[in-house]
Amino acid sequence: MKKIILRIVVGLFIIAIIINFMIGYYLYDLAIERNVKDFLNGNQDLQVSAQAMEEFTQGDWRDWVKAQNFKEWKMKSYDGIALQGYFLPAKEPTNKTVVFAHGYLGRASDMGLFGQHYVEELGYNMFTADMRGHGESGGDYIGFGWHDRLDLIDWVNRVVDELGDDTEIVLHGLSMGAATVLMASGEELPDNVKAIVADSPYTSVNDLFAYQLDRMFKLPEFPILPTTGLITNIKAGYNIKEASALEQVKKAEVPILYIHGGSDTFVPTSMTKELLKNTKSEAELMIVDGANHGESIILERDKYLDTLTRFLDKYVY
Known part of the structure; x- marks a missing residue:
């Protein structure tokens, strides 16, 4: 029984890591990758x-x-x-x-x-x-x-x-x-x-992303932004924290x-x-x-x- 519970816990942990990295890659593509930024269309915070x-x-x-x-x-x-x-x-x-x-x-x-x-x-x-x-x-x-x-x-x-x-x-x-x-x-x-x-x-950049992550998606800074920072470091050569x-x-x-x-x-x-x-x-x-x-x-x-x-x-x- 303990082994089954352990496997479930380990499985859920792995799934959580995968989801976290998927969100990190999504945020990189959304905000940092050079592409069309449709997410800003209709953004209430940008209404002047x-x-x-x-x-x-x-x-x-x-x-x-x-x-x-x-x-x-x-x-x-x-x-x-x-x-x-x-x-x-x-x-x-x-x-x-x-x-x-x-x-x-x-x-x-x-x-x-x-x-x-x-x-x-x-x-x-x-x-x-x-x-x-x-x-x-x-x-x-x-x-x-x-x-x-x-x-x-x-x-x-x-x-x-x-x-x-x-x-x-x-x-x-x-x-x-x-x-x-x-x-x-x-x-x-x-x-x-x-x-x-x-x-x-x-x-x-980290503060801005944390603010917008909460405002736009109601998601927490941790563990999403550290992962996004890692991905940004790999793909763009800088970490959003630095x-x-x-x-x-x-x-x-x-x-x-x-x-x-x-x-x-x-x-x-x-x-x-x-x-x-x-x-x-x-x-x-x-x-x-x-x-x-x-x-x-x-x-x-x-x-x-x-x-x-x-x-x-x-x-x-």
């Missing part, structure tokens, strides 16, 4: 105001982007992935350049929503790139900012090489791009990087402006508050009440741009 949706899809900034003569830059990443970037010189010569990082499933041109202000009003050069696994860049997986942080630093070095040692650089990221610039903040950045702007970042903006900002030397919507349900506002609390460098926080994920610049444009400009004036000369 009609005003924001109209601006995202039909805003004048889109026509502005199309009208610009961006120079195409190409680069091989440290691990051999072909990356595509786009550089736009300012109308008048300047030593100021903004380097953008776009959000999940986005592309370089999306950052024209912010870039138009930098170029037209602040007189900056603008650089924006398709992150690995996005747009015209190569890669069969999404790095959620971790490998992208090293790509970003390589792009920064390219900007300095092209424009000269006196170049002053601002890193500005949105959502996944915000996590990317924060992950880069903990690395040894060139002295040219004077300020960082992080709009709607998450603390870590991909932490929170640990990186603890080493940051560059001033950081945090921006987050007060009603963000896709990446909770509490994550930015935790990042601020743990940031080693000088840091500021602007919360836009009533704004969902990534719509702060639209719902409170004047406040957003005034805060951004004031912050940049403190650190970029």
Whole structure:
């Protein structure tokens, strides 16, 4: 009888392991593999105001982007992935350049929503790139900012090489791009990087997945995410636990402006508050009440741009 019970227990344990790995592979395919992400269609947490949706899809900034003569830059990443970037010189010569990082499933041109202000009003050069696994860049997986942080630093070095040692650089990221610039903040950045702007970042990939796993599927973090992390490590070369903006900002030397919507349900506002609390460098926080994920610049444009400009004036000369 004991042997039968033991066999049943062992059998159930093996079945549980198999199911756990099946879920892990499913989550990898769902979120990290480069493919069509239908699961985001109709996601309540990504529903923004009609005003924001109209601006995202039909805003004048889109026509502005199309009208610009961006120079195409190409680069091989440290691990051999072909990356595509786009550089736009300012109308008048300047030593100021903004380097953008776009959000999940986005592309370089999306950052024209912010870039138009930098170029037209602040007189900056603008650089924006398709992150690995996005747009015209190569890669069969999404790095959620971790490998992208090293790509970003390589792009920064390219900007300095092209424009000269006196170049002053601002890193500005949105959502996944915000996590990317924060992950880069903990690395040894060139002295040219004077300020960082992080709009709607998450603390870590593991924290984001845990939050969404509960919100979307009502499933626990353990043992699913450790298994997903193992699979991600095997297939994409990084573990979702190590991909932490929170640990990186603890080493940051560059001033950081945090921006987050007060009603963000896709990446909770509490994550930015935790990042601020743990940031080693000088840091500021602007919360836009009533704004969902990534719509702060639209719902409170004047406040957003005034805060951004004031912050940049403190650190970029």
